[in-house]
Amino acid sequence: MRLSRLVLPACIAASLAGPAGATAAIAAEDTVLSVRPRPGVTVKFRYIAPDRPKAAAVLLEGGSGRVKLAAGKPQGFLIANTRAFAAKGISVALMNAPSDQRGFEDGMPFTFRATREHRTDIDAVLAALAERLPDAPKWVVGVSAGTISAAAYAANRTRGLDGVVLLSSIARPPKRAGGAKITVFGFPIGRIAVPLLALAHRDDTCRSTPPFGAKRIVDMASSSRHAAAMLVQGGTSPGRNACRPRTHHTFFGIEDEVVAKVANFIFAHPPR
Numbered sequence: 001m002r003l004s005r006l007v008l009p010a011c012i013a014a015s016l017a018g019p020a021g022a023t024a025a026i027a028a029e030d031t032v033l034s035v036r037p038r039p040g041v042t043v044k045f046r047y048i049a050p051d052r053p054k055a056a057a058v059l060l061e062g063g064s065g066r067v068k069l070a071a072g073k074p075q076g077f078l079i080a081n082t083r084a085f086a087a088k089g090i091s092v093a094l095m096n097a098p099s100d101q102r103g104f105e106d107g108m109p110f111t112f113r114a115t116r117e118h119r120t121d122i123d124a125v126l127a128a129l130a131e132r133l134p135d136a137p138k139w140v141v142g143v144s145a146g147t148i149s150a151a152a153y154a155a156n157r158t159r160g161l162d163g164v165v166l167l168s169s170i171a172r173p174p175k176r177a178g179g180a181k182i183t184v185f186g187f188p189i190g191r192i193a194v195p196l197l198a199l200a201h202r203d204d205t206c207r208s209t210p211p212f213g214a215k216r217i218v219d220m221a222s223s224s225r226h227a228a229a230m231l232v233q234g235g236t237s238p239g240r241n242a243c244r245p246r247t248h249h250t251f252f253g254i255e256d257e258v259v260a261k262v263a264n265f266i267f268a269h270p271p272r
Contacts, residue, residue, distance in 0.1 A: 037098075037124030038117060045125055046094040048082060049132070053091040055162075055266050056129045056136045058122060062144030062168075064107025065097040077143045077167065077250040081259050088263035091133055093125050104176075111180050113148040114187070122153050126160060137162040137271050141262065144168045144209060144249065147184050151217075154194065155187040162271045163195040165262050168204060168249050171213030184213070189220040195269035196227040199261065201251055203233060206243035226269055232258060 029049040034042050045058075046067065059078040061067060067079060082094045097107035098121050104110075112118055126138055138161055142150030147169040154164040166184065173181045198214035214229040221227040235253025239246035251258045 033093075033128060035121075035124040035128055037121045038100075040100070041121075042099040043121050043124060044096045045128075046082060046096075047092070047128075048086040048094075049091040050086050050089055052089065053133060053136055054089040055139060056091040056133045057085065057093070057139040057141050057165075057266070058125050058129065059085070059092050059094045060122075060140060060142040060146035060149040061094070062142075062146045064105035064109075065095070065101075065113075065146065065149070066105065066107030067094055067096040075245060077245075077255065077258075078141065078146070080245075080250075081255050084256065084259045085263065088259060090263060090266065091129065091136065093129055095122070095125050110145055110148060110170075110174060110176070110182050113145065114152045114182060118149060119153050119156060122149065123157070130160065137266070139163040139165065139266055141165040142167065144206075144243070145170060145174070148182060151184040151189065151192075152187050154192045154196070155189060156191075158191075158193050161194055163197075163266060163269055164192065165197045165199070165265070166214075166217060167199050167251075167258070167262075168206070168209040169198060169200065169213045169217060170208050171210055171216065172208045174208040174243075183208075184217060185220070189217060190222045192221050192227075193223045193225065195265070196221050196224045197230065197262065197265045198228070199230040199232065199258065201233065201235075201248040202231045203237070203248045204242070205237075206247070206249040208243065209249060225272075228265065230261060232261070 028051045034044040061076045061078045101108045140150045147166040198217040200211040200214040218227045218229040237247040246252045
C-alpha cells in the first residue's frame with residue numbers, strides 16, 4: 001500500500017472550515033490523502049485529526065460514495081458532518097469511491113460495495129489510520145448505501161476493527177441497485193463480533209431504509225459483544241426525495257444529536 005498526501009487548496013479548505021478560527025480549534029490536521037490498495041487503483045480520503053483523538057473512524061457515505069469537496073451543494077450526512085465528528089474527538093477518514101468505479105453516478109454501484117475489492121480498499125484506509133494512530137480504536141461508520149459497505153466489511157473483517165455504526169441502513173433492495181437484491185441482511189451479520197450501533201430516524205420514509213431495519217440488524221447480531229438499536233426523532237424534512245439530503249433519512253435538523261449519539265457509543269465501547 002502506498003500513502004500519499006494532497007493538501008486541500010486554500011479556497012476549498014476555507015469553505016469547509018466554517019467560522020473563522022474553527023479549523024485551528026477543531027482539527028490539528030485537515031488534508032486529503034490517498035492510498036493504492038489494488039494495482040492501478042487509487043482511493044482518496046479526507047483526513048481530519050483533532051488534537052487529542054480518542055478514536056478513529058472510516059466514514060462511508062451513501063449514494064455512489066463519490067465525495068465532492070465543493071461547497072454550496074446538497075451534501076450527504078457524513079460529508080456534511082465530518083468536522084463535527086472530529087470536534088467530538090474522533091479522527092476521521094471520509095472515504096471516496098475508488099478510481100476504477102465511475103459507472104454509477106460517477107462512483108460505486110451498490111453491488112461493488114459487497115465485493116472483496118471494496119473490502120481491500122477499506123482495509124487500506126484503516127491501515128493508514130492505524131499507521132497514524134496505532135493506539136486508537138478503529139471503527140467503520142456507514143450511512144444509507146454506505147451501510148452495505150460497512151456491514152459487508154464488519155461481517156468479513158474483525159481483525160483490526162473495533163466497532164461498526166450503521167445509519168439509515170439499507171433494509172430493502174434499492175430501486176437504483178439495477179435489479180440487484182442487495183441489503184445489509186445479505187451478509188452474515190451474526191458473525192460480527194465487535195460492538196454494533198444501528199441508528200435510524202423514526203420517520204424515515206425512504207423505501208430502502210425503513211426504521212424497523214435497525215432492530216432487525218441487532219436481533220441478527222448474535223455474536224456482537226454489544227449491539228444496540230436506536231431510533232431518533234425530530235428535525236425537518238424539506239427535501240423532495242425522501243432518500244436524499246435535507247430529509248429525515250439524513251437526520252436533517254438533528255445532525256448534532258446524531259453525531260453525539262454515535263460518538264458516545266464509540267467512546268462507551270473501547271477495545272477489550
